[in-house]
Amino acid sequence: MEDRNILSENMQYLATHSATSEEAKTQFLLFISELVSQCFLLLLPKNSIDHYQLDEDTYWALNQFLIEQADSLEDAKSTTEIDWDRIEESTHQFHKRAVELFPNCTEKSCHATIDLYEKYLLYKQLYPDSRTNLWEQIKNYILRTGFIFNLEIVQPQTPYQATLGLSKLPNELLMLDDVIAMQAYTLQILQNSDSPLPKAKILSFLAQKNNTDKLYDINKFKKYIIKPLQQVGLIATENFKGYFFVRNANDLKIAHQKQEEELNLQIEKAQKKLRLLKLRGKAMGVAL
Amino acid sequence: MSALSSLSNKILKSNIEAMPATSCFEDTDIKHIELGAGCGNFGKQFFPPCYLTDANKALLEQCQPCSLDCICEAQNIPCEKNRFSKVLICNPFGYGFYTAEQTKQLLDELVRVLESEGKIIVLGNQTNKYFKPSKLEKQIKSYESQTQDTELSVEVEDLNDKIEQLYPNYSFFQCDGKTPAKVTHQAIITLRKTSL
Numbered sequence: 001m002e003d004r005n006i007l008s009e010n011m012q013y014l015a016t017h018s019a020t021s022e023e024a025k026t027q028f029l030l031f032i033s034e035l036v037s038q039c040f041l042l043l044l045p046k047n048s049i050d051h052y053q054l055d056e057d058t059y060w061a062l063n064q065f066l067i068e069q070a071d072s073l074e075d076a077k078s079t080t081e082i083d084w085d086r087i088e089e090s091t092h093q094f095h096k097r098a099v100e101l102f103p104n105c106t107e108k109s110c111h112a113t114i115d116l117y118e119k120y121l122l123y124k125q126l127y128p129d130s131r132t133n134l135w136e137q138i139k140n141y142i143l144r145t146g147f148i149f150n151l152e153i154v155q156p157q158t159p160y161q162a163t164l165g166l167s168k169l170p171n172e173l174l175m176l177d178d179v180i181a182m183q184a185y186t187l188q189i190l191q192n193s194d195s196p197l198p199k200a201k202i203l204s205f206l207a208q209k210n211n212t213d214k215l216y217d218i219n220k221f222k223k224y225i226i227k228p229l230q231q232v233g234l235i236a237t238e239n240f241k242g243y244f245f246v247r248n249a250n251d252l253k254i255a256h257q258k259q260e261e262e263l264n265l266q267i268e269k270a271q272k273k274l275r276l277l278k279l280r281g282k283a284m285g286v287a288l
Numbered sequence: 289m290s291a292l293s294s295l296s297n298k299i300l301k302s303n304i305e306a307m308p309a310t311s312c313f314e315d316t317d318i319k320h321i322e323l324g325a326g327c328g329n330f331g332k333q334f335f336p337p338c339y340l341t342d343a344n345k346a347l348l349e350q351c352q353p354c355s356l357d358c359i360c361e362a363q364n365i366p367c368e369k370n371r372f373s374k375v376l377i378c379n380p381f382g383y384g385f386y387t388a389e390q391t392k393q394l395l396d397e398l399v400r401v402l403e404s405e406g407k408i409i410v411l412g413n414q415t416n417k418y419f420k421p422s423k424l425e426k427q428i429k430s431y432e433s434q435t436q437d438t439e440l441s442v443e444v445e446d447l448n449d450k451i452e453q454l455y456p457n458y459s460f461f462q463c464d465g466k467t468p469a470k471v472t473h474q475a476i477i478t479l480r481k482t483s484l
Contacts, residue, residue, distance in 0.1 A: 039467070047468065060381065061462035067415045068470040082414050084423040122415050 024147045025174050029224050031138040033179050035062055037228035038134065040183060042069050044234065050188050054180040056151060062180070063119055066134065070126050078126040087121045101146055112151040113142060179224045182216070185209050186225050187245065190235055196242035199226075233259070312358035313339055313367050321401075322376040323362040324383065327351035327465045331376045334455055335409075338376070341365070343383075350465065363393045370403040377410045379471065381463035384410075384418030391427050392434070399438050404481040411447075411460070413472045421473035428477060437483040444475045 032054070039062045040049055052058055071077050094117050098105045107114075120135035127133070141147065189205045190197060199222075203215045226243065229235045236255035237243050246255050281288040313321070320338035322331030327347060331338030332355060343361040348354050360366055362383045375398050377384070385391045398408055412419035420427070425442045432440050447454065451471055460469040 043467070047466070051466070055464075057462075057464040058467070061464035061467040064381075064413075064416065064462055065467045065469070068413050081422050082420075084417075084420045118417065126415075 021174055024141070024145065024149075025176065027138060027141045027147075028149060029177060029179055031134070032059075032176075033183070033224040033228040034134060034231075035066060036180050036183050037232045037234065038073065039065055039069075040187065040229070041232040041234055042066075042072055044187070049184045052180050052184045054176065054178040058180060059151065060115075063115070067119055067122055067126075070123060073132070074127050074130060076127070080126050082122065082125055087118060087125070090121055091118050098148060102148060105148055109150050110148055113149045116142065116149065177216075177220065177224065181209075182206055182221075182225050183229060186229065187234060190243060190245035191247075193244070196238050196244040198242040202243065230255075230258075312341075312360065313371065319371075319373040320376065321365070321372050321374070322378070323365075324377060324380055325356060326461060326463075327354075328378065328459075328461060329355045330378050330455075330458060330460075333458065335374060335376055338374075347465070363397045365397060365401050367401055369400045371401050373403055373406050375402060375406070375408045377408065377412075379412045379416060379460050379462070379469045380410070380418040381416075382418070384416075385420055385424060385427055386418050388427070388430065390418075391431055395428075395431050395440075399435070399479060399481075402479050404479065406479050408475075408477040408479070410475045410477070411471050411473070413470050419473070419475075421475055424475050424477075437481060439480040439482060441478045441480075442475060443478075444473060446472065447474050448472050 036052075042065070043049055066073070091114055095105070095107070095110065095114055098110055098113065102110075105113075116135055117139055120133060120139040123130065123133045123135060142149070185206055186202055189202055199218065203218070203221060206221075207213060207215050226235070230237070233246055233252070233255050235243050236246050236251060236258055238254065244251065246252055278288045315337075318337045318339055320331055320335045322335075322338055322340050323342075325331060325340040325342050326344075327350065329340065331340055339357045340355050341358045341360050341362075342356055343359065345359050347356060348359070358366070362377070362380075365371075383390060383394060385394070402408070410419060410424075412421070414421050421444045424444055428440050428442045432438065454474075455471075460471050461467060462469045
């Protein structure tokens, strides 16, 4: 019920809030990027992922797949029996508030938003103590900003873009980049290469797959394609040589080493912050 | 796609499109039907002989080879009443037991097409909102209370460790037909018509 209160408070906030549709799009793409890379990690090497595209069925399928594979991600077996009554009560309240905010938020037009919230609740029931509930961040964003995600088919497709739209009700509609296909193609070219490939080569392959001469934005490429795939250990990088598909123990060691270096760097930064806070505390006469 | 399979699918597709709805299930010896079969052949493999159906016409081209016998919605099966003895539903998506309204729409039709003592077998994951095994009995009882001449009993089984014994080497898929699905529960709903 805490979530409902947050959504309620947003009624006033929404009128003046500066969050733009572009920001919402970024949040949603980040969510899909992570969803896809985690799914691809679990799907490979058994399944072919070459033909994955961002269409409605794929979007729903990957969301459901990840919930069903939660045991693998958490490295634990949940014995929870899902309490659907509780989930239904929460989503019903969530929907009710959304309708108060946006009267045209019908069950159909708000289905994607309600589904995200429902997935968050499902995962929370399966793993109440998990700190890696994929749906939590996007759920928080929705509750904080009042954005309602509305997936619908939009034609015609343009290069790099999917057939799905994203809107903030009542009528705004944005095109989404097809990060599902681009991650799949990136994995495809790296899987088929014996040596690391530079960004330029991957971008040119993506352009070719999208039948366009225009290269995909490099920053978006790093953020939505490369980073999520690196984070799940499907690809890795060797300085100055480019990216490669992690296919054997040696590759895995390089990928692991890189992640470990990043983790150590973050730990060092956090430790430094703590030292500085302690110093500040000392100046204030407080022992931290 | 080979030219031959493409051609045979085109023929199948045109046949189905041209076919009067009731002629989908002409062989009266076939008393089983799978709904939302997608690109799978679960019904034909484990409950033969069985008709496979799906609402998505595009599957006729997407599934190679295509085993679908009829394109129809689960809530609108083109056949006479009491036609089948078993209805199979694997991993439903977009229809099923999500809301009370959806449940009623589906069960109204299944009660119509099933003979008395007929069974509805539903398989899926406990996190699939179109299935909800932990809530199914409640939903069925609620539906039953609205009907006058139908009794329904439900048995829900956790299949986590038994799925391979019951349905060996079978791959279940999500609604996109390519992402694997993990089946955890099976529900068997038995129907008894008190007035025929």
